[in-house]
Amino acid sequence: MTGARRRVTQQDIARMTGVSQATVSLVLNGRSDADVKLSAETREKVLRAIAETGYVADPIARRLAARHNRIIGVFTYEPVFPSANSDFYHPFLVGIEQQAEVLGCDLLLMTSTPVVDGRRRLFQGDNRLRLADGSILLGRTIDRADLARLLAEEIPFVSIGRRDDAGGPVPYVGADYAAATAEIVRRAVALGHDRLAYLGLGAGPESWADRGRGFREAVASAGVYGGHFAPPAEGEPVRDTAAVLDAALAAGVTAVVAEEHADGVALFELARSRGVALSVATLGEPTRAALPTAVEFTSLRIPRQAMGAQAVEVLTALIEGTPGDRQRLLPCEVVSGETLSERGN
Amino acid sequence: MTGARRRVTQQDIARMTGVSQATVSLVLNGRSDADVKLSAETREKVLRAIAETGYVADPIARRLAARHNRIIGVFTYEPVFPSANSDFYHPFLVGIEQQAEVLGCDLLLMTSTPVVDGRRRLFQGDNRLRLADGSILLGRTIDRADLARLLAEEIPFVSIGRRDDAGGPVPYVGADYAAATAEIVRRAVALGHDRLAYLGLGAGPESWADRGRGFREAVASAGVYGGHFAPPAEGEPVRDTAAVLDAALAAGVTAVVAEEHADGVALFELARSRGVALSVATLGEPTRAALPTAVEFTSLRIPRQAMGAQAVEVLTALIEGTPGDRQRLLPCEVVSGETLSERGN
DNA sequence: TCAAGGGGCTAATACGAATTAGTTCAGGAA
DNA sequence: TTCCTGAACTAATTCGTATTAGCCCCTTGA
Missing domain, CATH: 1.10.260.40 (lambda repressor-like DNA-binding domains)
Structure with missing residues (x-):
């Protein structure tokens, strides 16, 4: 009135x-x-x-005076909601929201930075990151310089996904791809395969590097052959699946571990259509995008929801100065599908 | 250093x-x-x-001095992310995020209130709603008393979905269900149907009341018969589809307009399995949940993304005192599927 | 020679909450 | 009567930025 x-x-x-x-x-x-x-x-x-x-x-005044306001920032390099990424981000957000609710915190989605070239800028003039007590960073890759600067400016943050040091240890909650990949290799070996190959980059961003390392180490320690087929470029899907299949068969490979789910699916389907017995395991989560297959793939179940929740935990520990691990790797469950079978099948 | x-x-x-x-x-x-x-x-x-x-x-100090924070609150009665609701909320959020980005605003998801009985409480002790410059309310139904209080306290907000007055006009961006329903009725009449029926409550929450009203008015103005089959209770899916079908046929009804997509699908499938010709149109968005059908249903395409975006527009107009409509109804596109056909087919 | 009129800058204050160093007052001890 | 003590508050300051009123000085015009 x-x-x-x-x-x-x-x-x-x-x-x-x-x-x-x-x-x-x-x-x-x-x-x-x-x-x-x-x-x-x-x-x-x-x-x-x-x-x-x-x-x-007023949370703003409160933060100015008290230095905290029970708001957790969530920064994504790409839009959170728009469809393409939604399947990717969603499970993490479920976990984040859940834990935020438990702690009585609100979530601030940093949407104010316009997306340029498909990415948001973490640092720009008016750095909204400080609006929150601390932030969670989400993205397939995160700019190394950004991480270094966050550390230098002592802005509390946690990365979802393991990150290499960037002028200091980066707090993160990641998935233990190396261990999961090694486990898959062991299973393949146990099924009689002794000539395996890795399809993917196996290097670059931490999540790929971890998988590649897991593969190489497991193969070495099992004393079996481990080949490598790289995609044309970082992030590119494998274009010439046929060439990969030919090369694999020529090298006597009987089981392929694919970095990207889609690549693995394509390879397996091609082999099957040719009537060739080839085992394929995938180091990604089965996504809807690759659903046309009725076959259940041997793949990984990435504990995304748990990762989100734990990221909130680590962040609050960081903010409040509570002791505890600032770097956590959560185990990935290996989905035992039908695509990794006994050698010769 | x-x-x-x-x-x-x-x-x-x-x-x-x-x-x-x-x-x-x-x-x-x-x-x-x-x-x-x-x-x-x-x-x-x-x-x-x-x-x-x-x-x-420092953004904090900057905001304190500026007296507003360019934060838009998003309140949902249910958790935003957890799976069950995600398909429902998602498109709205896409629009909200998009527009927030255009305006350079951040989004504050009010997650701090614990969910009790599946709903969050809008008003409780420390009312975080005031954290933001204004808020967007999302939910199938919104408590009338809450709306009244928001109006009384002059907290800037916009409801997604039309709402009746609650001690004053409620700012909203809704879908024009009445017009869309009327359009469907007109199409049915044009196809020769002169005995129609409405399957659903057609009353209660605004979105259902609007559909019911659209049906009744269109039927009256076309001068055709318009029956009504109500579900057992508000929000309940129709249990006895067979009974509905029998009653419809007994009443000589040749086209049914279903409030809920799932009910319409069930009715159509049953009629088809019995070999009976019955046209069915649905007043909801085809959802994944009801996908087992290959038939394309005559139904509505609710402009959710646009609704989200416009809600942000209305909200900022409200906050900044810019003139403009505080109540908007966006047209729903009628999807011309195969389930509404010429009478006798 | 004085007022008027800028240009160029600063002092002071507001924004809203948190925090610290007091202040006031009552009652009890010496 | 004085001193002390503790309870119950408050005045003042802080956080970092934005904004406004106004000061000082140098021209310019009469």
Whole structure:
């Protein structure tokens, strides 16, 4: 009714109840302990006025003064929601939201930076990252320089996905691709395969490098042959599946471990259509995009939801200075599908 | 390098260059126009110092002074991400994010309220709604009392989905279900149907009431018969599809308009399996859940993404006091599927 | 020689909450 | 009566930036 009314402040509450702004602040923060004493009467008077007016502390002012506001920032280099990435981000966000709810934090999606060339800029003029107590960074790859700067400026953050040091250890919650890949190799070996190959880059971004390393180490320790077929370029899907298949067969390879799910699916389908026995395991999560196959692929189940939730945990530990691991690798479950079978089948 | 260094402030820059903090602020905001004059020399001195130190304005302080934070709250009664609702909310969020990005706003997901009985409480002790400059409310139904309170407290908000007045007009961006339903009825009539029926509640929450009204009015104005089959209870799917079909046939109905997509699908499939000719149109969006059918249903395409985007527009207009509609109904496209056909087919 | 009129800058204050160093007052001890 | 102590508050300051009123000095015109 009283159009364009200013927001209610502690000062207003103070005037209403005849106390000082400081008292209101003390009541709000439940500071009756130790050195600060407040009468129950005053406390209730203030509390009543707060309830009446529906007062809420301005998070901005609060953050300026107290250095925290129970807001967790979520930064994604790509838009969070738009369709292409939604399947990718969604499970992480489920976990993040869940844990944020448990902790009573709100989530600030940093959408204010326009997407340029398909990526958002983490640092730009007005760095909104500081709006939140700390942030979670989400993205297939994260700019190394950005990480270094975050560390240097001591902005609390946690990366989802393992990251190499960037002028210091990067807090992260990642998936243990190396271990999972090694496990797949062991299974293949146990099924009689002794000539394996890795299809993918196996290098570059940490998540690929980890898989590649897992493969190489497992192959070495099992004492079997481990070949390598690289895609045309980083991030590119394998174009010439036929060439890969031919090369693999020529090298006597009987089991292929594919970095990208789609590549593995394509290879397996081609082999099957040719009537060739080739085992294929995939180091990615079966996605809807690659669903036309009815076959259940041997692949990985990445604990995305748990990763999201734990990222929030690590972040709060970081903010509050609680001890604990700042780097966590969660195990990936190996989905035992039908595509990794006994040698010769 | 110099661990735990305080962040650089305008004050620091000022000291370095021998000017005042105010001058630094003026330079930063490019305020050389109009009433404020700065010499090119001073400007450059300051700019140089800024470049050297890598100074960036603290967004928090900036907002505090500016009295608004360019944060848009997004409140959902149910968790945003968890799977069951994700298909429902997702398209809206795509639109919201998109528009927020255009406007340079961040999105605050209100996740701090624990979900009780599957719903979040909009109003509770510390009302985080005021964290944002304004908020968007999302949900199939929204508590009437909540709306009234929001209006009374003059908290800027926009509802996604039309809402009846709640002690005043509620700002909303909704889908024009009434018009779309009427259009479907007209198409049915044009195809020779003169005995139609509505399957659903056609009352209660605005979105259903609008559909029901659209049906009744269109049927009346076309001068044809319009029956009504209600589900067992509000929100319940129709249990006894067979009973509905029998009743419809007994009443000589040749075309049914179903409020819920799933109900329509079930009815159509049953009729087809019995070899009975029955046209069915659906007043919902074809969802993945009801996909087992290969038939393309005559149904509605709800402009969810546009609704999200426009909600942001309305909200900012509201916040900034710009003139413009506070209530918008966007047209729904009628998907001409195969299930609404000429009478007798 | 003085007022008027800028240009160029600064002091002061606001923004809203948190925090610290007091201050006031009542009651008890000396 | 004075001193002390603790309870219950408050005044003042801080956080970093934006903004406004106004100051000082140098021209210019009369």
